[in-house]
Amino acid sequence: MLIRVKQKSDVASHEITPQSVYLNRRAMIAGTGLIAGSALLAAPRAHAALQKGPGVNTPLANVKEGYRKLGEKDAITPYDAASSYNNFYEFGTGKDDPAANSGKFKPLPWSVKVDGLCNNGGTFALEDFIKPHQLEERIYRLRCVEAWSMVIPWIGVSLADVVKRSDPQGSAKYLQFETVVRPEEMSGQRSKFILPWPYVEGLRMDEAMNPLAILVTGMYGEAVPNQNGAPLRLMAPWKYGFKNIKSIVRISFVEKQPENTWKVTNPGEYGFYANVNPKVDHPRWTQASERRIGDFLRRDTLMFNGYEEEVASLYAGMDLKRNY
Amino acid sequence: MTDAITAAPKAPIDWSTIVRRLLKPVVFTISCLPVLWLGWLALNNGLGANPIEKLIRYNGDWALRFLLIGLAVTPIRLVTGWTEIARVRRMLGLFAFFYVCLHLSAYVGLDRFFDWRAIWADILKRVYITVGMGAFLTLIPLAITSTAGMVKRMGAKNWRRMHRVIYFTTIAAIIHYIMMLKAGYQEPALYGAILAVLLAIRAVKKWP
Numbered sequence: 001m002l003i004r005v006k007q008k009s010d011v012a013s014h015e016i017t018p019q020s021v022y023l024n025r026r027a028m029i030a031g032t033g034l035i036a037g038s039a040l041l042a043a044p045r046a047h048a049a050l051q052k053g054p055g056v057n058t059p060l061a062n063v064k065e066g067y068r069k070l071g072e073k074d075a076i077t078p079y080d081a082a083s084s085y086n087n088f089y090e091f092g093t094g095k096d097d098p099a100a101n102s103g104k105f106k107p108l109p110w111s112v113k114v115d116g117l118c119n120n121g122g123t124f125a126l127e128d129f130i131k132p133h134q135l136e137e138r139i140y141r142l143r144c145v146e147a148w149s150m151v152i153p154w155i156g157v158s159l160a161d162v163v164k165r166s167d168p169q170g171s172a173k174y175l176q177f178e179t180v181v182r183p184e185e186m187s188g189q190r191s192k193f194i195l196p197w198p199y200v201e202g203l204r205m206d207e208a209m210n211p212l213a214i215l216v217t218g219m220y221g222e223a224v225p226n227q228n229g230a231p232l233r234l235m236a237p238w239k240y241g242f243k244n245i246k247s248i249v250r251i252s253f254v255e256k257q258p259e260n261t262w263k264v265t266n267p268g269e270y271g272f273y274a275n276v277n278p279k280v281d282h283p284r285w286t287q288a289s290e291r292r293i294g295d296f297l298r299r300d301t302l303m304f305n306g307y308e309e310e311v312a313s314l315y316a317g318m319d320l321k322r323n324y
Numbered sequence: 325m326t327d328a329i330t331a332a333p334k335a336p337i338d339w340s341t342i343v344r345r346l347l348k349p350v351v352f353t354i355s356c357l358p359v360l361w362l363g364w365l366a367l368n369n370g371l372g373a374n375p376i377e378k379l380i381r382y383n384g385d386w387a388l389r390f391l392l393i394g395l396a397v398t399p400i401r402l403v404t405g406w407t408e409i410a411r412v413r414r415m416l417g418l419f420a421f422f423y424v425c426l427h428l429s430a431y432v433g434l435d436r437f438f439d440w441r442a443i444w445a446d447i448l449k450r451v452y453i454t455v456g457m458g459a460f461l462t463l464i465p466l467a468i469t470s471t472a473g474m475v476k477r478m479g480a481k482n483w484r485r486m487h488r489v490i491y492f493t494t495i496a497a498i499i500h501y502i503m504m505l506k507a508g509y510q511e512p513a514l515y516g517a518i519l520a521v522l523l524a525i526r527a528v529k530k531w532p
Contacts, residue, residue: 085373093508096372146506148374194508265507284450284503286442293373297437 050137051153053221054079060155060218066136067212070151071306073292073299074141077150079220081293086227087144088246089194090179090186097188098227105185107223107230107247116252117172120165126231130217132165133157137221138214140237142244143276143305147290154235155218160209162251168205172253175208177201177234180249195261201245202258202272203236204314212237212310215248238304238311240274271324275315276305280324344408351412355419358386359426376434383427388501390420391494392518399525414470417490421467424460452503459496462489494519 053059056079088098091105110126135155143149163175179199183189189197207213213236216224224230229246236243242262262270269283278288278301289298304311315323362382365371371378394416401409436443446453466487468474475483498519501512 081373089507093506095374095377148377191508191510193510281449284452286445286449289442291374291376291435296376296434 051076051221055222056083057218057222057225059222060135063135063137063155063218063221066138068137068139070139070141074151075294076139077152077293082150082152082219083225083227085293087146087241088188088227088229090188090197090199090247091227092188093194099225101187102226105182105226105230105247107226110231110249112232112248113250114166114252115250116176116254117169118253119167119169121253126217129162129232130157133161135217136214138212138235140212140235141305142235142237142241143290143301145240145242145270145274145282145287147285147287147301148293149290149301149305150293152219153221154214154216155221155224156214156216156235158211159203159213159215159234159236160211162215163205163208166251166253168253171255173205174254174256174258175203175205176250176252176254176258177203177245177248178250178252179245180247195265199245199261200258200264201234201243201260202254203234203243204257206314207236207311210236210311210314212307238275238307240276242270243274273315273320273323275311275320275324276301276303277320277324278303280321340408347408347412348415351415355390355416358382358423376430379430380427380435383423383430384501387420387423387427388494388497388515390416390423391490391497392515392522394420395490395494395519395522399522399529402525402529418467418470421463424463428460452500455496455503456500459493459500462493462496466490466493491523 050063050065084099085095086098087095088102091098091101108126111123112126112129113123114121135157137153137155139151139153141149142152177200179197180186181189181198183197188194203213213234216229216233216235217231218224219228224233229244232248233246234244234248243260257272260270260272262274263272276287281287287301290301291298302308362379366375394413397409397413397416401407432438432443436446447457448454466489469478469483469486478486498512498516501515502509505512
């Protein structure tokens with residue numbers, strides 16, 4: 001049973017779009033004559049039961065219901081939208097590119113290397129890497145730094161459990177992740193002008209240990225599609241999408257803060273933390289509001305993407321304007 | 325055209341008349357294709373998961389392309405000596421303005437939903453929007469003075485001088501595009517290269 005606890009981060013009733021506007025949203029959009037009949041606008045309501053898969057990828061078994069605290073306006077994004085509108089520059093910079101160009105990518109067999117400052121590292125086949133842990137379905141909001149968002153039912157394992165199993169040494173302060181490099185299968189990686197490859201991301205150890213952080217192997221009841229980061233990706237829902245590195249082949253325990261790709265590429269615009277924060281704008285656009293995919297009107301962005309209660313203590317006393 | 329065809333058995337086909345009569349309607353029809361394709365996509369769920377973003381980007385792309393196509397007319401005339409082509413220059417410029425208007429209205433009316441305060445804040449704070457809005461503003465007087473009567477009233481020399489603003493508009497549009505991107509600058513780089521070539525042809529041909 002789902003017990004909803006009122007939180008500070010919840011949307012106040014006066015901020016909610018009037019029902020008449022909401023009910024007429026399709027007429028409003030159709031009235032422009034340009035978006036008439038967009039099927040993606042018909043989103044189902046969020047519900048507690050495990051999501052049934054769309055039948056595109058391998059269904060995942062032995063999945064437990066996990067975290068699914070959602071707001072009233074958090075309807076699950078249709079699978080078609082979540083699997084067709086992606087940022088995954090390894091397959092090209094356009095939103096349609098990952099779905100169009102990832103057909104050749106082979107997510108299996110897959111192995112993950114765990115190394116650095118830990119006592120239980122090694123190279124693991126993906127099945128062996130996941131097997132010791134409980135698969136859970138977690139329904140999270142996903143907020144992109146480009147000010148659009150979705151609600152996605154992920155399937156994955158607790159990152160904290162993976163960290164504990166790796167037995168980190170005391171000197172390990174950060175976790176560093178690396179995406180696979182396969183230019184022959186990933187067309188974007190053939191260009192040197194997009195980003196420096198491999199894509200690198202990182203989390204502070206206490207962030208990695210936060211119960212919300214998961215390593216994802218599936219979504220919508222099935223194995224995660226190539227364009228969404230198959231077969232293994234990160235999901236820390238209080239951070240902007242780009243932190244949530246895809247197609248992970250290496251997890252390293254390190255002492256120094258990892259040099260994450262976007263920060264290296266454009267340090268004036270992207271930092272290490274990348275926490276969703278409506279009060280700290282991206283230099284080129286506002287982060288105060290966002291468009292939920294499928295909605296017409298923008299909505300206010302929530303502090304830490306609405307996960308303030310769970311994660312705010314990680315950043316107590318930190319200047320979030322400087323540590324963006 | 326019917327004249328040309330009925331006259332055909334006697335005299336050789338008068339190609340220059342056919343080209344002269346067809347040039348404008350053909351260019352007009354081709355220039356409408358991007359917006360017709362957009363309409364077809366809209367009616368067939370083809371705009372993807374974020375249709376508003378798609379509308380903004382698509383019309384912005386075509387606005388910039390038409391600016392460049394319009395700027396290509398004189399270099400083509402200078403290189404090929406085909407003077408007839410100059411007759412479509414105004415139409416191409418007005419199509420650029422048309423796609424810019426679609427681009428801007430999608431931002432104002434759909435993305436921002438007429439939230440003038442947010443739009444004003446964008447213009448002040450977001451340099452790529454400042455630049456883009458500036459580029460748009462320079463197009464308004466050019467569109468207004470595009471009629472033959474206006475050319476006459478202003479005098480050809482003044483009119484030409486004023487319409488040279490289009491170079492700055494196009495450069496600003498390319499900068500606007502580059503500043504909007506996060507990575508992957510191949511497309512604006514290509515547009516910039518095309519603009520450089522077009523300007524170089526003018527420079528070489530006009531100041532020998």
